[in-house]
Every structure is written in structure tokens, then in C-alpha cells.
Amino acid sequence: MKKIVRNGVIAVLFTIIILTIFPTAVFAKDYQPRLEAPNGEPYYTRELNAYSQTGYGMPNCVAYAYGRVYELNGEAPKISRGNAGEWWSININNGYYDYGQEPKLGAVACWSGHVAVVEEIGEDGSVTVSESHWGGTYFDTKTFADMSSHWGQRFYGYIYTYEPEEETVISAEQPEITFSVEDSYVFPQESTCFTALEYAGNNNSIMNPTTNTLFK
Numbered sequence: 001m002k003k004i005v006r007n008g009v010i011a012v013l014f015t016i017i018i019l020t021i022f023p024t025a026v027f028a029k030d031y032q033p034r035l036e037a038p039n040g041e042p043y044y045t046r047e048l049n050a051y052s053q054t055g056y057g058m059p060n061c062v063a064y065a066y067g068r069v070y071e072l073n074g075e076a077p078k079i080s081r082g083n084a085g086e087w088w089s090i091n092i093n094n095g096y097y098d099y100g101q102e103p104k105l106g107a108v109a110c111w112s113g114h115v116a117v118v119e120e121i122g123e124d125g126s127v128t129v130s131e132s133h134w135g136g137t138y139f140d141t142k143t144f145a146d147m148s149s150h151w152g153q154r155f156y157g158y159i160y161t162y163e164p165e166e167e168t169v170i171s172a173e174q175p176e177i178t179f180s181v182e183d184s185y186v187f188p189q190e191s192t193c194f195t196a197l198e199y200a201g202n203n204n205s206i207m208n209p210t211t212n213t214l215f216k
Contacts, residue, residue, distance in 0.1 A: 031105045031106065031162075031164070033105075033119035033120050033128075033130075034068060034071075034117075034119060034130050035119060035128075035130065035141055036139075037138060037139035038058075038064075038067065038139065041067070041071060043067040043068070043070040043071040044057075044058060044063070044064065044067035044071075045057070048067075048070060048076070049063060049066055049067050049070070050066060050076070050080040050081075051063035051066055058132045058138055058139070059132045059133055059134060059135065059136055059137060059138045059139075060132055060133075060134045061084050061114050061115050061116065061131055061132050061133060061134060062082070062083060062084050062087065062115055063132065064117075064130070064131060064132035064139065065087075065108050065115045065116065065117055065131075066079070066080065068117045068130065069106075069108065069117070069161045069162070072106050072161075072162050072163075073161070073162065073163050074165075077161060078091075078094070078096035078097065078161075079091055079096060079097075079159075079161075084110075084111070084113055084114050084115045084134075085111075085112050085113050087108065087110055087115050087159065088110040088156040088157070088159070091159050096159075097159050097160050097161050098159075098160045099157055099158060099159045099160060100157060100158060100160070101157050101158065102158065103118050103121050103127045103147075103158055104118060104121075104158060104160055104162070105118055105119070105120075105121065105162060106118060106160075106161065106162020106164075107158040107159060107160050107161060107162060108158065108159040108161050109127070109129055109147060109155075109157075109158055110155075110156040110157060110158070110159060111147075111150050111153040111154060111155050111156065112153045112154040112156070113153050114131070114150060114151075114153060115131075116129035116130065116131035116142075117129055117130050117131070118158065119141065120143075122143070124145075125145075126143050126144060126145050127143065127144050127147065128141055128142070128143040128144075129141065129142055129143075129144070
């Protein structure tokens with residue numbers, strides 16, 4: 001419990017420091033994993049899904065991956081054709097997205113005959129993906145300790161299709177302190193400073209605004 005509180009305090013202090021140094025700061029929005037089946041969202045239907053529009057909608061791993069990338073980025077994926085085994089080479093040959101062997105949230109995991117989307121990455125390095133299966137399960141999730149264990153298929157790597165949306169946070173500006181010339185008793189401090197000698201010589205009257213000429 002103490003550790004949780006300490007980490008929370010550190011996070012708050014870090015945010016305050018960032019907003020103090022940089023009044024306008026940019027943070028990546030939190031990733032929202034999909035762990036439940038789509039429920040009529042247009043990214044997965046004929047309304048927006050290129051595979052569904054050509055008769056190859058879900059259950060289909062590429063139709064699902066297309067829809068999930070569309071949902072995450074808010075725009076149509078650059079890869080809009082080919083079967084699961086072709087996505088890896090289509091992306092490389094056309095230079096659509098970066099790719100590699102490191103799992104990242106929202107990336108498309110590619111095997112020789114399947115694609116899926118990375119939804120969670122465990123501290124132990126395990127990878128949880130969301131997926132659909134051609135002619136089979138409409139939607140499910142699966143956690144892999146070893147990505148090469150997918151029915152003996154060859155694992156190619158990850159296509160980094162997800163482009164995180166950034167959120168701008170603007171700190172509240174401090175109100176400027178002003179002084180009214182109509183109030184004869186309120187002046188900036190610089191106007192009413194006095195020395196100890198002046199204080200003693202005025203027999204306390206310098207502290208009395210009703211008798212002190214400085215305030216008249």
C-alpha cells in the first residue's frame with residue numbers, strides 16, 4: 001500500500017514539474033485494448049471495412065485486423081488487400097509502416113498464415129492479441145509466451161500500424177495581481193517600504209494609514 005501511495009505521489013509531482021517547466025505539455029493518450037468482440041462498429045462491417053465490402057468479412061483474420069487498425073487510428077489502413085500471409089511482404093514492399101521484432105501496443109502480429117493485433121504486453125514479455133479466424137471463431141483473444149507457437153506457423157514480426165493520438169494539456173495561468181489607484185490604502189510594496197530608522201522616527205505613525213502621509 002505504501003508503495004502505491006509513494007508511486008502516486010511521485011506521478012503527481014512529476015506532472016506538476018512538467019507543467020511548471022512546460023505550461024503546454026503533450027502526452028500520449030492511454031491505449032484502450034479490445035478484449036471483447038466488435039458489436040456493430042462500422043470499422044468491422046461493410047460500411048467501412050474493405051474486406052467486408054468484397055465479401056471477405058469476419059470471421060476472417062485480415063478483415064478483423066483491418067477493422068481494428070481503422071478503429072485505433074480513425075483512418076483507413078494503408079494495407080487494404082492480400083491474405084494473412086501477404087500482409088508482411090505487402091507492407092515492406094510498399095513502405096507503408098515501420099516493422100520489427102519488438103511487440104508494441106496496436107501492432108499487427110504477422111505469421112505465415114495469420115494476423116492478429118497486440119492488445120496487452122505483460123511484464124514477463126507475454127503478448128495478448130485479439131484476432132478472428134477465417135471460417136472459424138468470430139473473435140477471441142490469446143496470450144503468447146512464444147509467438148512462434150501459433151499452430152507451427154512461421155512468425156514474421158510486427159507491423160507498427162498504430163499511430164498514438166496525442167493529447168495536449170495546458171496548465172491554468174496564474175491571475176495577474178493588479179492594484180486599484182482608487183483605493184488609497186493599497187499600493188505595491190515597493191511604494192510603501194521604509195527603513196527601521198524611519199519607523200523609529202515616526203513613533204509608530206508610519207504603520208497607521210490614517211495618520212501616515214505616505215498613504216494620503
